[in-house]
Amino acid sequence: MSQKVTVKVDSRALALTNLNKVLYPDAAFTKAEVIDYYTRISPALVPHLRGRPLTVKRYPNGVGGMFFFEKNAPAHTPDWVRTVNLPAPGSTKDREEIDFAVVDDLPTLVYYANLAALEIHVPMWRVAEDGEPLAPDTLVFDLDPGAPATIVECCRVAVLLRDALAADGLEGYPKTSGNKGMQVYVPWDRGPGTSDYAKRLARSLEDRHPFVTSVMAKKERPGKVFIDWSQNNPAKTTVAPYSLRANRIPTVSTPLRWEEVEACAAPDELVFTSADVLARFSEHGDLFMPPGA
CATH class of the missing domain: 3.30.70.3300 (Alpha-Beta Plaits)
Known part of the structure; x- marks a missing residue:
């Protein structure tokens, strides 16, 4: 039976599921800890994701199980998640266009963490407010x-x-x-x-x-x-700065x-784990390049 907890993230209500599921067995690291990491690192991470079409690598049964890349926003994506429709050259599913999600805020990041989207990948360019691709930044x-x-x-x-x-x-x-x-x-x-x-x-x-x-x-x-x-x-x-990787x-x-x-x-x-990175962020702030520089 799926466990479900409804939480408020900023102004959004999210239903989080299977929080006790272990996603990194060798570290006994659970989905709740994945969500906690992404929440706590979000002040550094989200500015580097903002405006960039999202590709995630999802591990619904943990790093030892099946995984898949996902570009197209899932059908059940909340309507408050920003999406942009873009051409999809070379799509493995022969799509001409894909509705990409864009992580512009913490609720969107938590939504994807709850999908066991352990790895976050983005391109070297952003989209404008109207969704048009911009030159690489x-x-x-x-x-x-x-x-x-x-x-x-x-x-x-x-x-x-x-x-x-x-x-x-x-x-x-x-x-x-x-x-x-x-x-x-x-x-x-x-x-x-x-x-x-x-x-x-x-x-x-x-x-x-x-x-x-x-x-x-x-x-x-x-x-x-x-x-x-x-x-x-x-x-x-x-792979985005501050993204988890699906390792042991x-x-x-x-x-x-x-x-x-x-x-x-x-x-x-x-080699830095999520705990190491949170400690580094607490000590040094965001060490990566200025967002939008």
Whole structure:
């Protein structure tokens, strides 16, 4: 029998279900704790989601069970959740358009947390008030280590990226992926062309550093750090800052200070759980790039 509790979040009434269901068995971490984490981190998270079409990765039976990506807002989505109708090139269900939800507020975030939407992914662009897509406001480099390389080597490459970006008058903001790699985000106000710029910069670093590759082919990646510049394709999304990840324990895609990146000497130094991230937010505030910068 499904447990149901009705709560008021800001001015919205939400029915929360199965709060005692364990979603991370190795950590005995329940759906109630997922909702609590997202609620407490929302002052940092929601500004980075606002205006961005949402893709979630849902785990209704926990991280050890079946999961699915969801772009289209569910049929039972409350009418107060903002949705935008956008083209859906390459849709796996052959849809020409999709009604994407947009997380503009805490009630929407809690609604999705209650659906066991553990992972939150968004694109590098936003929509206007009328739902029209805007030019990208962010550029991202996704750094993926090919074993035996680890996030330690990713940090080395992130510093190279930071310095190259600075030479172009741009500022990079690092975060962990919450898995084995990391990303560097860049506020962008130079219109279209993020993918071309990211590709050129990745190729430039590849030419100068033998431990860097900009090639996606797996055979090119052992022992190197792959700079995935293709995440800047408007059709792609990247895990949001402060999102949980569906790992054995509730790790989080965590914004970093550059001093932490420079000092990293072992992979476990940059593994942060939900509890760690809440403590970091309490101490440092939002370490990620200014929303809308």
